[in-house]
Amino acid sequence: DAGVIQSPRHEVTEMGQEVTLRCKPISGHDYLFWYRQTMMRGLELLIYFNNNVPIDDSGMPEDRFSAKMPNASFSTLKIQPSEPRDSAVYFCASRRGLAGHEQFFGPGTRLTVL
């Protein structure tokens, strides 16, 4: 299996622009997670889905952030408009079944907002 795939790997944009991050989970996994990692705040869970349905979006920082999962093999995290404080590494992860099972992480997207 190819693992969790994220694109792009790096994104540099200017403040105010829309940014879309993409994730393809491992085939057969029914949970998908979006995380953000910064030096100051560490690893934060933003939102997660089960069978394409958002379960908990309490970690989404504000209305500028939105996430969708239109089907079992694709999810997006969108930031509109972007701000410099959104600069971070964004990880997507997927899992099959119950919480005791391993969560597989993608390589991350490094976002820089100028």
Add this chain to the structure above:
Amino acid sequence: GDSVTQMEGPVTLSEEAFLTINCTYTATGYPSLFWYVQYPGEGLQLLLKATKADDKGSNKGFEATYRKETTSFHLEKGSVQVSDSAVYFCALSHTGANSKLTFGKGITLSVRP
């Protein structure tokens, strides 16, 4: 709510030194406990896990024992290598269908040749 506390870092060791990274947790019931590792430029990956009290997880020479009485899951390795340099995260999760991982802040380990 649930929380995971890791010792402050970073940690720098010489090759072949003994490693202990402390982790304690606060949670109701009997969560599963995990150690994840993040190598430079990569995503996190599972290192080991334990699902009930007194279980020992082990992988790649690393070990951790689930201690319910002290609510701890300390990570140990008898002889570290330069290739073990990474960030280590302790985490817990309940077993409910929609449970999520609660991570500690992570600790950076650097191993000198």
